[in-house]
Amino acid sequence: MAKGIVVYYSRSGNTKEMAEIIAEAMNEANLPTECKSVDKVKAADLLIYDAIVIGSPTYYGNMAGALKRLIDDWVGSHGKFDGKVGAAFTSSANIGGGNETTIMGIIKAMLIAGMVVQGDPQGDHYGPVSIGKPDERVRRQCAGRGRRVAELAGKLAD
Numbered sequence: 001m002a003k004g005i006v007v008y009y010s011r012s013g014n015t016k017e018m019a020e021i022i023a024e025a026m027n028e029a030n031l032p033t034e035c036k037s038v039d040k041v042k043a044a045d046l047l048i049y050d051a052i053v054i055g056s057p058t059y060y061g062n063m064a065g066a067l068k069r070l071i072d073d074w075v076g077s078h079g080k081f082d083g084k085v086g087a088a089f090t091s092s093a094n095i096g097g098g099n100e101t102t103i104m105g106i107i108k109a110m111l112i113a114g115m116v117v118q119g120d121p122q123g124d125h126y127g128p129v130s131i132g133k134p135d136e137r138v139r140r141q142c143a144g145r146g147r148r149v150a151e152l153a154g155k156l157a158d
């Protein structure tokens with residue numbers, strides 16, 4: 001059976017809260033999913049998952065260094081992420097604070113690894129974005145993204 005993981009880095013809890021909502025939605029949509037801080041995850045651990053969702057605070061328009069290190073370590077397993085479902089999300093302080101470039105940085109790495117990333121024509125297009133602490137809108141975006149990831153992973157596993 002397919003399974004998923006949400007990996008996040010969070011200092012003040014905003015990204016972690018988003019991660020937990022996304023993981024809960026993935027579980028509810030029948031994709032058994034774990035939710036882990038990046039310090040508990042090694043690149044090779046990720047190979048057992050069919051869907052990998054990564055969330056970072058926006059740091060100068062990029063992902064946090066700990067997540068970049070995890071992704072850089074994928075090189076040891078290059079080719080083995082091919083066909084896995086990927087998705088990304090972020091929390092930033094400001095609207096226009098570099099949140100979408102942060103998400104795109106993660107998605108670019110996923111595409112290079114051969115992962116399948118689905119946009120969203122209705123919701124936050126590249127991935128959920130929270131300005132500070134997640135509000136009701138963000139909570140809906142996270143739940144919706146989690147469901148979409150689970151549905152896509154289910155289809156690809158068939």
Ligand SMILES: Cc1cc2nc3c(=O)[nH]c(=O)nc-3n(C[C@H](O)[C@H](O)[C@H](O)COP(=O)(O)O)c2cc1C
Nearest residue numbers: 010011012013014015057058059060092093094097
């Ligand atoms: C080193 C550092 C760099 C940051 N850079 C940005 C930035 O470029 N744009 C922005 O809007 N917020 C920036 N922030 C604010 C964080 O993205 C924001 O507070 C986020 O919600 C923190 O997420 P967390 O609670 O998961 O740690 C920065 C914060 C830190 C500590």
